[in-house]
Amino acid sequence: MINKKIGIIDYGASNIFNLVNAFEYLNVNVKVIDEPHDMSEITHLVLPGVGAFENGMNSLKNKNLTDLILGHVEKELPFLGICLGMQMMLSESYEFGSHSGLNIINGKIKKIPNINNDGARHKIPHIGWNAINISSNNFLKKSIVNDAVDNQAMYFVHSYMAHTDEKNILATCNYNNIIIPSIISSNNIFGCQFHPEKSGEKGLSILMNFINL
Amino acid sequence: MSSNIRIISRLDIKGENLIKGIHLEGLKIVGDPNEYAQKYYNDGVDEIIYMDSVASLYGRNNLLDIVRKTVKHIYIPITIGGGIRSTDDVELLLRNGAEKVAIGTAATINPDLITDVSKKFGSQCMVLSIEAKLIDNSWMVFIENGRKNTGMDVLEWAMRGEKLHAGEILLTSIDKEGTNKGFDYNLIETVSTNVSIPVIASGGMGSTDHFLKVVQESSADAVAMADVLHFNKLSISDIRNNAEENNLNVRSYDK
Numbered sequence: 001m002i003n004k005k006i007g008i009i010d011y012g013a014s015n016i017f018n019l020v021n022a023f024e025y026l027n028v029n030v031k032v033i034d035e036p037h038d039m040s041e042i043t044h045l046v047l048p049g050v051g052a053f054e055n056g057m058n059s060l061k062n063k064n065l066t067d068l069i070l071g072h073v074e075k076e077l078p079f080l081g082i083c084l085g086m087q088m089m090l091s092e093s094y095e096f097g098s099h100s101g102l103n104i105i106n107g108k109i110k111k112i113p114n115i116n117n118d119g120a121r122h123k124i125p126h127i128g129w130n131a132i133n134i135s136s137n138n139f140l141k142k143s144i145v146n147d148a149v150d151n152q153a154m155y156f157v158h159s160y161m162a163h164t165d166e167k168n169i170l171a172t173c174n175y176n177n178i179i180i181p182s183i184i185s186s187n188n189i190f191g192c193q194f195h196p197e198k199s200g201e202k203g204l205s206i207l208m209n210f211i212n213l
Numbered sequence: 214m215s216s217n218i219r220i221i222s223r224l225d226i227k228g229e230n231l232i233k234g235i236h237l238e239g240l241k242i243v244g245d246p247n248e249y250a251q252k253y254y255n256d257g258v259d260e261i262i263y264m265d266s267v268a269s270l271y272g273r274n275n276l277l278d279i280v281r282k283t284v285k286h287i288y289i290p291i292t293i294g295g296g297i298r299s300t301d302d303v304e305l306l307l308r309n310g311a312e313k314v315a316i317g318t319a320a321t322i323n324p325d326l327i328t329d330v331s332k333k334f335g336s337q338c339m340v341l342s343i344e345a346k347l348i349d350n351s352w353m354v355f356i357e358n359g360r361k362n363t364g365m366d367v368l369e370w371a372m373r374g375e376k377l378h379a380g381e382i383l384l385t386s387i388d389k390e391g392t393n394k395g396f397d398y399n400l401i402e403t404v405s406t407n408v409s410i411p412v413i414a415s416g417g418m419g420s421t422d423h424f425l426k427v428v429q430e431s432s433a434d435a436v437a438m439a440d441v442l443h444f445n446k447l448s449i450s451d452i453r454n455n456a457e458e459n460n461l462n463v464r465s466y467d468k
Contacts, residue, residue, distance in 0.1 A: 015308070015312065017310045018288075018310055021310070022288060051335035052332065055332075123410060124409065125336065125337050125411070127219075127337065127381060127435075128217050128218075128259070128411075129219065153217065153465065155259075155289065155290055195312075199288070200254075200257075201288070203288060
């Protein structure tokens with residue numbers, strides 16, 4: 001076993017099982033956290049999620065989990081948001097109205113345009129495997145990405161996308177010529193729009209890189 | 214670049230076995246679903262669909278056991294269908310490793326279930342399963358593994374499903390299913406070009422040409438296939454290589 005402990009936030013409507021499986025497969029201890037909890041042993045925290053933004057934020061609040069997340073981030077310990085978990089890291093979302101996020105990274109969540117830059121209609125949600133392109137200045141830092149995952153396809157499923165400062169975008173993908181931020185980051189904080197736990201061996205290697213932070 | 218077409222292996226399950234029939238009937242045992250799923254995962258399939266033909270969600274030797282076992286080794290999206298009647302059923306499956314659920318029969322009886330599932334778990338996990346059969350030149354929605362005609366028109370139901378927030382449509386032609394003679398291209402095109410959510414073509418895959426045609430001419434967003442893989446008539450890499458040679462985008466896969 002690797003001498004680290006991954007906390008996974010469980011606030012109800014998210015698919016914890018696969019994520020727990022993936023980390024156990026990678027030989028690391030996992031603690032599922034569904035209520036306020038002593039965080040002293042947690043070295044890495046993961047915020048997963050599927051579903052709607054407002055539901056997700058309300059569930060976090062109702063289960064009193066936001067303080068614990070923000071506390072972990074303040075300590076500058078490794079943090080990973082996945083899919084809706086990534087979206088909730090930003091300041092605000094416009095999914096079914098306007099809702100505040102955790103504001104860990106400054107930015108907004110908006111619907112993926114259903115007409116692409118060439119004026120053609122395309123399908124939403126963006127579902128399927130799409131290659132991520134890592135911005136070149138990011139290979140130098142210790143990070144969840146490396147050469148081995150550049151240009152590798154990951155599994156995406158989402159209707160909303162992040163809008164944030166260029167400096168926060170670690171990797172993007174191209175969906176019918178719409179450039180979608182695929183990994184956002186700031187220091188030890190990362191968010192993946194795609195599902196690394198559902199992206200085969202390359203996705204697992206991103207989780208392994210996260211464990212190694 | 215346009216998005217990658219998904220290659221999906223569909224495994225029909227009965228009890229603890231992988232089965233296969235023709236026109237969704239005359240089912241025979243093929244083998245252990247986990248072994249087949251593992252093989253397709255190793256070959257680089259994009260997704261896996263388990264369809265439980267006897268809807269054994271709460272029975273013994275049930276589907277949950279198979280799913281839990283599968284997701285211990287397989288790290289790609291898995292869709293589960295068969296016998297899902299409520300948001301509680303959906304939650305049970307999601308919490309045991311399913312990424313999405315395919316709902317057919319129960320949605321025709323209670324269409325609001327589509328909205329309820331989407332609101333609670335997100336539309337990305339709500340796959341509307343439509344089993345279609347051509348009756349007097351109209352595609353009708355059938356339920357209960359193709360045994361019962363609902364009297365509903367397929368296109369109308371698909372468009373309504375989109376309005377109710379389904380995230381995807383799994384569209385199976387009962388007429389073509391298990392025949393290996395090609396998809397119902399008109400059916401797939403009619404639905405796929407009239408909804409703005411992804412459509413998975415299912416039923417009839419027998420050759421790489423069928424794959425190309427259902428994508429290029431019928432605008433399928435994903436292609437599900439069963440016995441053509443189970444009986445080794447084609448491999449995932451045959452399909453991927455042929456797609457690439459014909460300038461069709463699929464996930465590049467190097468292990």
